[in-house]
Amino acid sequence: MNDLSKYNEVKHLIQTGDLLMWSSDGIVGKAIRWRTLSEFSHASLAIRLAEYEGAEGRRFTTEALADGVVLNVLSARLANYDGRAWWYPLDEEKCRVKRSHVGECALSFIGTPYDYQSILRLCLRRVSTQMDKLFCSEYAAICYGLGGEAPTPADMPKLGIFKYPVRLI
Numbered sequence: 001m002n003d004l005s006k007y008n009e010v011k012h013l014i015q016t017g018d019l020l021m022w023s024s025d026g027i028v029g030k031a032i033r034w035r036t037l038s039e040f041s042h043a044s045l046a047i048r049l050a051e052y053e054g055a056e057g058r059r060f061t062t063e064a065l066a067d068g069v070v071l072n073v074l075s076a077r078l079a080n081y082d083g084r085a086w087w088y089p090l091d092e093e094k095c096r097v098k099r100s101h102v103g104e105c106a107l108s109f110i111g112t113p114y115d116y117q118s119i120l121r122l123c124l125r126r127v128s129t130q131m132d133k134l135f136c137s138e139y140a141a142i143c144y145g146l147g148g149e150a151p152t153p154a155d156m157p158k159l160g161i162f163k164y165p166v167r168l169i
Contacts, residue, residue: 001079007168010087011075014059017095017102018046019088019140019162020074021153026082038154039084043137045106046074046087062106064139069112078169085169088162095161097145105143109134118150 022042023033029041044063052058059074078085090099115133134142138150144161157165 002081002169004075004078004169006166007075007078010166010168011059012057013089014046014048014074014087015090015099016046016048016106017090017099017143019090019156020044020046020061020063020168021086021088021157021165022081022083023085024081024083029083032153036152036154038152040153040156041083043140043153043156045102045140045143047071047103047106062110062139064112064114064134064136066114068114069109069134069139071107071110081169083169084167086165086167088157088165091161091163095144101145102143106139109139109143112139 020043021040022044023029023039024041032041033039042063044061047060047062049060061072061074061077062069063072090102092099113133115130115135115138118130118133118135118138135150137153137156140156141147141151141159144159146159151159
């Protein structure tokens with residue numbers, strides 16, 4: 001189980017639409033990091049569901065995983081993650097869409113299948129975004145209102161719409 005002390009210090013600041021970047025120590029994560037020449041292997045979005053936060057101030061993450069786009073309790077993902085994770089606060093002045101739109105979009109894709117074909121093709125060349133199947137950074141980019149070429153996880157922090165990152169684990 002990972003140390004969540006840093007996460008617990010900042011979780012009250014994490015808002016819907018913030019980016020979460022992950023660096024897996026697993027074989028697939030290492031392959032993605034090697035291919036993209038990046039420390040990142042996965043991207044997800046933070047989301048707040050006020051009605052379900054409880055006294056703990058629970059935060060959630062939506063992400064495209066092997067089973068498709070899912071909603072997870074962020075602290076549980078962080079506690080059991082084999083690797084490192086960062087929080088990138090969204091800079092609302094630099095982002096074209098509002099947090100509420102990012103959240104609505106993120107939740108509307110829950111259950112969308114994972115895009116295995118595009119992630120495999122991405123190893124050879126860039127791919128266009130599509131919305132019937134999604135991989136992690138493609139999903140996040142669509143929720144930010146971006147289309148066209150699907151970004152890799154390495155591309156996400158370079159979008160220019162985030163404040164300085166905070167390492168959570």
